[in-house]
Amino acid sequence: MFHGGRGYDHCATGAPAVPPGSPASCQRSHRPSSRFEWYLSDGGDPAELVSAWLSSNGLPVRKLGRSAEASHPNGAGTICGSSLYVSATAGSVMAGGAVGQPTPVPEIPDVVAVLYRHTDPAEVAGEALAALPDGDAESSEPTWSLGPWTDSWSAREHANAVRAVHDAIRRGDVYQVNVVGHASAPYTGDPGVALQRVTKLPGARYGGILTGRDWVIATASPETLVEVRAGRVVTRPIKGTRPATAVGRRELLASAKERAEHVMIVDLERNDLSRLPGTGPVRVDELFAVRRWSGLWQAESEVSAPIDGDLGLADLLRAVCPGGSVTGAPKLAALDVIAACEPVGRGAGMGALGWIGPDHVDLGLTIRTVAVTGGRVHLWAGGGITIDSDPAAEVAEAAAKAAPIRAALAGPGAAGEDRPPCG
Template structure:
């Protein structure tokens, strides 16, 4: 155990069948060994505490160029890698930013790492999950049902927050701020199948589930916060949304507002990577490519840099957390605006969830992500606000992003959750 964090030497429980970002080469051949948890109230530097725990448990994270190019071991009992979750609030603490309002899910840690080791067995985990929190403790379980959704702010309050960002831009405080809303609802029954439906939404590059003693996080995120592979650091910011129709695609490609907003975040990500010690020139490998997530088109770019010296996980997390596409520019100033405007904390959303392995790092940004705890399901959605943003349109965009998640939680549809 390390000061400022909570390390556990017992076997981790409740891990997902396929941890988000884990390599196909070891899926079904690894099992959880131990876990680490850190809360904001624990204090200390979460990036350093996490790195120390991983390193001392056999995962080399002090020099990621070695991690990115080393031979991947397969012997029974060898360390395979670690699931990793970092909340947006923990990311803000890492860079000295405002952590925001209190989380509506305070029982969920702000950093979780679950270490995996290889086994000789081909584990047939299937899609089954252990019992998840909040369901009725009866036999047989109550049917799955979600109650009425409760918003953390009204539509008018959300629109007023957009106008407040306009004022901050007019003062010269910021260029762009991502504003996020939150909803929650009570539920009964086993949430496992509903969470699995979320992870299987079309375009869910990081679809997966992480669980704890009395909570679970499920993500359908399409966005790469950071990847380390083949000696390069990569980030793929997403910014710009339209309905997944032919007309929506044309509108997205033709929108000067969406392109300007997108390029602003690409520049922010370029600067984030350029400040890292041990990396070479930063390149924009792809700009404003249109990708599909469920029923939406979204614009995505790829920014990368070669690793040319010593680069550790702690410095990498400090550079990219919290993600630029869900904060704004300049990042620290945007965090101050977010903390003043958003009515509740971002909880498990707008953070990181993925995999730190012996041969790669792959962390998704926890957009399109839900949490269940205390008998309630929680969901966050928002969007980037620039000077040209229309308040009503921004509220509608957030609702469009949350729509497929709500539908997946409610139950299977006849059209594949589209």
């Protein structure tokens, strides 16, 4: 599970792979020094195992949010923080729920932590420059070619999954379930520049890249799964989507269905935070605020609680993973329905990816996220299903979420395809 060494801190192009959620002030003055990896087949409690590893490497993950006023050294060799990735499968294990179908990207571990140490910025810049090919990597992409997308289910099968959720709701098993589709495409050449385009999509709060020996995860996620900072724990669920037009914004604000779906997830997140040890009363700081991601309006809320005791990372992960906005309510019952409905595991999608610092945690939800391994690019997209959901509209919504990712991967001027993935 432990892997030492330099790590894999560059895309194939040589461009720096910026860790999602890492402090901007450190992104050119830190480098990976060692890593932790856990696969489902390893067994054990991944929340405790990764917490123990981070703690043994000097990060105060046993008492989160209690050192906000502390002074942390930032000289060469000192700890900057750690990237942390948790797959949807690992999150289900942490929550005690069904893990679903096998992942389509088995090369990617289910939990990854990469420890970063401060170094001389000039040294990092020199290494990045030496790794770049001749010419401007952003303007030359002669070797990249993306093949046709293949969906793991058809539009009809996706619609049937929506109907299966309706049946589960009528039985009283669940109130809402998020169903997710998967698509993959072959590629040739160097994916680095295309993945950098993904991370720069408008609204990508957690835009960044995590790399391994034979794989890359690139995310354009706008959603905060959980943040711990300055004595508070915060989650910002997103639920509700419309095209980013004036009409789309009005429709989203006026939709009783979207608001009801959103409020269900806000209530779920309130419950998740209320189960945390060492926290005070949970409150909703903002409800149904409309934000823009790429060409879409999305509704976001903020739920938080003060930290007034000892809160550890392991308990935090068990409470918030997998994210409520990509599971449903009640969470464990929703995971059962997901395992029965979805033909392919969620892999790198619908998990967590972000940063653990000496004085904060900032993890994004891996929506709007792609994985590259084995000569293929993979993506996932879906949406929340309530009793009022229209199957055809849900298929179209998933396609709308996947479309900007597909376009970023294809590149400027790429020919369109017959239909978008995951729809």
